[in-house]
Amino acid sequence: MAIEDPSIIMVILVLLSIFFTLIYFTTRVHCTCEICHAYITSSWSIQFDNLCDWYTHLLKNSPTKTIHIHVLHNTITSNHQSVEYMLKTQFENYPKGKPFSAILGDFLGNGIFNVDGDSWRFQRKMACLELGKMSMRSHALEVVKHEIDRRLIPLVSSFSQKQNGVLDLQDVFRRFSFDVICKFSFGYDPNCLDKSLPVSELAMSFDLASKLSAQRAMTPSPLVWKIKRILNIGSEKRLKESIKMVNTFAQEVIRQRNKLGSCSTHEDLLSRFMASTKDPNYLRDIVISFLLAGRDTVASALTGLFWLLAQHPVVITAIRAEALMGPPNGKLHELHYLQAVVYEGMRLFPPIQFNSKFCQKDDTFPDGTFIKKGTRVTYHPYAMGRMETIWGPDCLSFKPERWLKDGVFYQETPFKYPVFQAGHRMCLGKEMALVEIKSVVLSLLQRFDIELVVPILTPRFSPGLTANFTGGLPVRVSERRDRRDKT
Numbered sequence: 001m002a003i004e005d006p007s008i009i010m011v012i013l014v015l016l017s018i019f020f021t022l023i024y025f026t027t028r029v030h031c032t033c034e035i036c037h038a039y040i041t042s043s044w045s046i047q048f049d050n051l052c053d054w055y056t057h058l059l060k061n062s063p064t065k066t067i068h069i070h071v072l073h074n075t076i077t078s079n080h081q082s083v084e085y086m087l088k089t090q091f092e093n094y095p096k097g098k099p100f101s102a103i104l105g106d107f108l109g110n111g112i113f114n115v116d117g118d119s120w121r122f123q124r125k126m127a128c129l130e131l132g133k134m135s136m137r138s139h140a141l142e143v144v145k146h147e148i149d150r151r152l153i154p155l156v157s158s159f160s161q162k163q164n165g166v167l168d169l170q171d172v173f174r175r176f177s178f179d180v181i182c183k184f185s186f187g188y189d190p191n192c193l194d195k196s197l198p199v200s201e202l203a204m205s206f207d208l209a210s211k212l213s214a215q216r217a218m219t220p221s222p223l224v225w226k227i228k229r230i231l232n233i234g235s236e237k238r239l240k241e242s243i244k245m246v247n248t249f250a251q252e253v254i255r256q257r258n259k260l261g262s263c264s265t266h267e268d269l270l271s272r273f274m275a276s277t278k279d280p281n282y283l284r285d286i287v288i289s290f291l292l293a294g295r296d297t298v299a300s301a302l303t304g305l306f307w308l309l310a311q312h313p314v315v316i317t318a319i320r321a322e323a324l325m326g327p328p329n330g331k332l333h334e335l336h337y338l339q340a341v342v343y344e345g346m347r348l349f350p351p352i353q354f355n356s357k358f359c360q361k362d363d364t365f366p367d368g369t370f371i372k373k374g375t376r377v378t379y380h381p382y383a384m385g386r387m388e389t390i391w392g393p394d395c396l397s398f399k400p401e402r403w404l405k406d407g408v409f410y411q412e413t414p415f416k417y418p419v420f421q422a423g424h425r426m427c428l429g430k431e432m433a434l435v436e437i438k439s440v441v442l443s444l445l446q447r448f449d450i451e452l453v454v455p456i457l458t459p460r461f462s463p464g465l466t467a468n469f470t471g472g473l474p475v476r477v478s479e480r481r482d483r484r485d486k487t
């Protein structure tokens with residue numbers, strides 16, 4: 001039901017704003033400590049470009065590498081022992097919790113990303129089983145290869161031929177990863193990376209639904225968005241509409257597949273899950289969770305990495321040299337330097353900069369921090385990638401060599417590098433993501449020289465579930481001379 005009369009809406013809004021102002025001032029702004037004051041007044045922004053940079057500064061200076069922001073009821077840690085404690089040792093005490101699932105519930109339903117307990121365990125088991133299959137891996141590889149050869153390379157090439165052609169690489173990577181994850185999850189091709197750079201209604205609705213869901217977390221109290229949802233006004237009205245669009249699309253794909261029945265020879269995730277259930281809601285939820293998990297993360301990793309590569313031509317030369325001397329195409333896992341570059345890129349620019357859980361019972365972290373029941377507890381991969389205590393005095397430098405021992409890739413414990421999370425709920429798409437990222441990096445660097453249009457000294461991030469460069473990553477591309485000579 002929607003309230004249409006503008007005067008009634010106005011009265012309700014005025015009453016609500018008085019109510020929430022009272023709640024805000026009585027429950028939150030009572031802390032006058034230096035950190036809370038800086039947070040409330042945003043005075044941190046005088047010295048730091050991004051909130052995550054300020055948190056990094058605070059965490060670096062904390063003897064325990066854990067801090068508590070009183071006004072947010074949020075304990076934030078960059079202590080790897082505490083990260084291991086919450087993600088593995090005491091996993092059951094730190095679920096995603098009701099506040100998180102309420103925020104994303106309308107969009108993600110009961111998909112794997114948004115549930116705890118038995119429902120999560122069941123979906124995880126099923127997804128692990130399917131994703132572990134050889135046929136699924138080769139299907140993923142095929143989808144990625146097709147998207148690179150048929151769309152990414154032709155698109156970038158067409159820009160290299162334009163005089164002063166400026167390409168926003170972040171936008172290109174978002175289109176690329178949306179096509180890939182849709183084909184992989186649904187078997188549907190939105191063709192976002194076509195040379196005409198089309199506007200996809202599905203991609204737009206999906207983006208809007210993720211953005212508006214994330215914005216719920218920023219309201220002073222969950223009551224604000226919950227009441228707006230009941231009244232069906234403002235951002236909640238738009239959220240409802242965008243979710244409806246995504247749902248209509250998902251339901252149509254599921255309906256079509258059901259019609260095909262057992263004759264279907266599709267390799268995508270949806271078809272795999274349909275073998276075990278026909279429940280359209282369950283199928284919709286799990287597939288939407290995968291879309292969210294696998295879309296922006298990959299694009300974000302690529303954007304951060306290409307920004308770093310633009311400042312480190314020596315690393316580009318080394319990637320090209322390894323590919324030239326290394327095994328023939330298709331054996332990505334044997335390119336150890338490339339793997340090190342990708343890990344190093346995400347150390348400095350993790351796509352998910354922080355991730356929160358909610359404490360169930362009073363507890364104490366290994367670093368001595370007391371965690372009260374109901375506290376939001378956040379581990380912070382962005383800050384962790386910048387900790388001298390973990391990576392040494394050169395922690396701010398982009399040095400892929402730190403991941404190599406005698407030329408062979410060596411992986412740090414995931415609790416020091418929780419970019420894909422760690423412990424029992426570690427990312428299920430890690431291998432697929434690595435294949436995607438490495439394939440794109442190699443294909444682009446082998447064919448093109450890429451330079452930033454304007455030097456970005458320190459990236460600024462836009463608010464959202466994943467890290468996004470504000471203003472994108474505008475570049476100029478040119479086809480490499482030695483490649484042109486060969487063709």
Ligand code: HEM
Binds near residue numbers: 294298428430432
């Ligand atoms: C660079 C790319 C990626 C990064 C950095 C990344 C990172 C993460 C992180 C931090 C989580 C934990 C989120 C949470 O519990 O709140 C996660 C979970 C997950 N990821 Fe990824 N991810 C990436 C790509 C992918 C891709 C391509 C897929 C799908 C093919 C995927 C599927 C999933 C799923 C299904 C989960 C939920 C696991 C669970 O709750 O048990 N991810 N990922």
